[in-house]
Amino acid sequence: MxxxxxxxxxxxxxxYITAEKxxxxxxxxxxxxxxxxxxxxxPCQTGTNSRSWKYFIRPVDLKExxxxxxxxxxxxxxxxxxxx
Numbered sequence: 386m387x388x389x390x391x392x393x394x395x396x397x398x399x400x401y402i403t404a405e406k407x408x409x410x411x412x413x414x415x416x417x418x419x420x421x422x423x424x425x426x427x428p429c430q431t432g433t434n435s436r437s438w439k440y441f442i443r444p445v446d447l448k449e450x451x452x453x454x455x456x457x458x459x460x461x462x463x464x465x466x467x468x469x
Contacts, residue, residue, distance in 0.1 A: 393444045401430065401441035411451060420463055426450060451458040 396402050408418040427450050430441040449459040454461045
């Protein structure tokens with residue numbers, strides 16, 4: 386039993402959710418979810434050319450990423466912002 390089974394239950398019957406819904410579900414910043422997607426830590430499907438619905442994520446993949454993030458937090462640490 387996972388601590389994050391509620392993520393899958395939050396989206397019943399939906400095979401994919403948008404990156405924005407995933408971000409709201411795990412309560413993180415837009416830049417954080419973008420980093421997880423771009424670095425390959427969170428698998429996703431690329432949608433149409435629409436900017437707002439560009440990435441589609443399976444709730445199961447989001448749950449697995451959150452479980453892995455709890456076990457290996459150093460892997461998911463964000464890099465320092467080079468602009469500062």
